[in-house]
Amino acid sequence: MYFLETEDVVKQFASHRALDKVSIRVPQGKIFGLLGPNGAGKTTLIRIINRITAPDSGKVYFNGRESQPDDIYRIGYLPEERGLYKKMKVGEQAIYLARLKGLTYMTARERLIKWFEKFDIMPWWNKKVEELSKGMQQKIQFVATVIHEPELLIFDEPFSGFDPINAELLKNEILALKEAGHTVIFSTHNMASVEEICDDIALINRSRVVLSGQVDDVRERYKTNNYTLHIKGTHGLLPEWCTVLSEKERNGVAEVRIHKENDISNSQLLTSLAEQCEIISFKEEIPSMNDVFIKVVSESNNQ
C-alpha cells in the first residue's frame, strides 16, 4: 500500500521545465529519501505535494485517492528555506504555527511544552526568536512541523545547520516518528544519512526520476562485484572468473582486491578461495549511496 503517489507530474515555469513526468511511490510507514542535485526539482515536487503550487498535469494521490485541499493538515512540512518571525516570542510563535495547523490553543500548548522539555528549550519560551542561536531555531521549527502529529512528514534538508549532537538527536526523533507509524519524506544531499535512515529512495536529476527503489536494492543493483580480502601468506592460482585488481603485503598479511564475474555467488568465491589460502577477512565492496548518486547523476547528465 502506498501512502503517497505522484503520477506523471509535470510543472512548467516560463522557460524551464521543473518536473517532467515525475512519478514516485512512498510506502506507508517508511522513510522515503528524495534525492537529487541542486535545482533538480525536488523542492517543486514537495511544494506540489503540499499543494503550495499546482502541477500543470499529472496527479497526486493520498492513500489511493486524489489529493484534496484538506490533505495539507495531514502533512507536516519543514522546508529548506525556513525561518521564524524574529520579533515574536518563541512560545507565542510556536502556538501560532500549531494553531494554523488546526490545533486548539490548549492542545497546542500542552504538546509544545512536552516537546520543548524533550528538546531542552523550555527556558527560551518567553525569549524573542532573534535572541536564539540557529540550532535552537531549527529545533523550534522541527517541533512546529510535527506538532499536529501528521501522517506524512516532509523534511527538506533537516540536518543543515545542526551540530553532530543535535543532528543525532534529530535523526533519532525521525526514526522514532517512523516507529510511531508516520510516513516520512526526506530530502537531502547527505548520502550517509540516507543509508542510515531511508528505506526507499527516488533520485531526481534534471526534472526526471532517474533511479528509484529500496535503498538496499539500489545499492545491490550498483554493486561492482569487487571484494577486499586479507589473507595469510600468498594465494595460489585463482579461478579464471576471478581477476586481481591490486595486491599489497604488510607483515605477512596480504590485502587483495579482486573482481569476480556476475554469475558466481559469494559462497562459490569463498569456497574456491578457502582452498587456496587462509582467509583473515572477506568483504564485498557495496557502493555507498554517495557512489551511486555520483554515478547515476553523471551518467544521466552525459546522456
Next chain:
Amino acid sequence: MSKIGIVIKREYLNRVSKKSFIILTLLTPFLMVALVLVPLWLASIKGSDVRNIAIIDATGKYAPLFEDTDNYRFMQGDKSLEDYRIDFGEIYAVLNITDDLLANPKAATLYSDKQVPGELSRLINQTIRPRLENDKLATFDIPNLKEIIEESKVSFEVQTIKWGTDGTEQVSSAQVASIVGMIFTFIVYMFVMIYGAMVMSSVVEEKTSRIVEVMVSSVKPFDLMMGKIIGIGMVGLTQIFLWGILTMVLFMVGGIFFGASMGMDANALQQGMQMGAAPVATMTPGGEIFAMINSINIAEIAIFFVGFFIGGYMLYAAIFAAIGSAVDNAEDTSQFMMPITMLMVFALYAGIYSMDNPDGPLAFWCSMIPFTSPMVMMVRIPFDIPLWQTLLSLVILYASFIGLVWVSAKIYRVGILMYGKKPSFKEMAKWLKYK
C-alpha cells in the same frame, strides 16, 4: 477559528501590543492638542514687565489719546529727545511727535535702544489713525459727514441656503463643507500611505525571514495575504479611533482648564480649536458655525467615510502586498512604489481641485475611478452630491477591489516563493497564468 481569523489575530495583536504603537497612539493626541493650544496659550500670556513709553508731543494733540495697557504705560516726556538718547533710564521707548501729523505724516518717530516690538508700533498706529481720520473728515467741512460715513459702512456676506427635498431650508457653508471634506481626505490619504506601506514591509519581512514557506504549507497564500491586510487595517482603525477619542477628551479637558484659567469665553475657544477654520470662525458668529456644521449630515458622512476608507485602504493594500511579495528586500520596492505614489498624489490633488467644483467633470470622473475615488469622494460627500453617484462610486470601488485582490493574490502566491531576482512588470503578468 478559521485560518484567516488566526492570521488577523496575530497581525493585530502583535502590532497593537508593540511599545512603539502604544506610545505613538497615546502621544500623538497630546501633540495635536498641544499644537493648537500651546500657541493660543503662549499668545495669551501677557508680558510680565510693564514698559514705559515717553511721549514728547510738540503739538499736544496726540499725547492724551494714549491709554495705558497691560504691557505699556504712556507718560509725558519730561526730558528732551537728546537727553533721552544719553540716558533712557526707566523708559523703554520714546515717541517723538514734532508736527501736526495730518499735514506732515512723517513727523512721528519712535526711538528705542532696543528692537521695537511690532505690537507697540501697531498700538501707536491704532491709537493715532482714528484721530487723523476724524481730523481729515473735519477738513471737508460737510455737516454730519461722520454719521454719513458710519451709515455707509455695510457689512455683507451672501447667505447660502440648501433646499432639502422635503422643502426644508438649511443654512449651508461651502467653506465648512470643504474643511470637513479636506480633513477626511487627508485622513484617507495618510492612512492608505502609512498602513499600505506597513502591509508591504510586513510581506517583505516574511519573505526575507524565510518564514513564508512554513506559513504557506499550512495557510493558503490568499488567506495569509487577506489576514495581513485586514489585521493591519484593523490596527489602523484602532489607532484612528483612539486618536479621535483621546483628542476630543483632551480638547475638552484642555478647554475647560484653558478657558477657566484664562477667562476666555467658549466662543473664542471654539475659534481657537478650529484653527484651520479660522476664516470661517472670524467671519461668522459661533452659533452660526454650529448651525452650518449641523447642516452637514454627519451620520451620512461618517457612514460613507468608513465605506470609502475601508475600500480605498483594501484596494491599495492589495497592491502593496503584491509589490512586497515580488521583491526580495525593502530597497527594491521603490521601482514599483513610484507609480502607486504618483497615483495617490494625483488622487489627493484631484480631491483638492474638486473642492472648488464638486459637481464638475474632474470631480465626477475621478470619483468613478477606484484609485482616486476614496479621496475625491471624501471631498464631495459633504457637498451633498446625488446619492446615485456616491453609491455607483462605492460599487465600482469594491468591485475593482475584489478584482485587484484576485490579481494580487496570484502575484503574491508566486512572488512570495520567488527569490533571487527582481521581477519586471511583464514577468509579474506571467505569474498570473501560473496554476
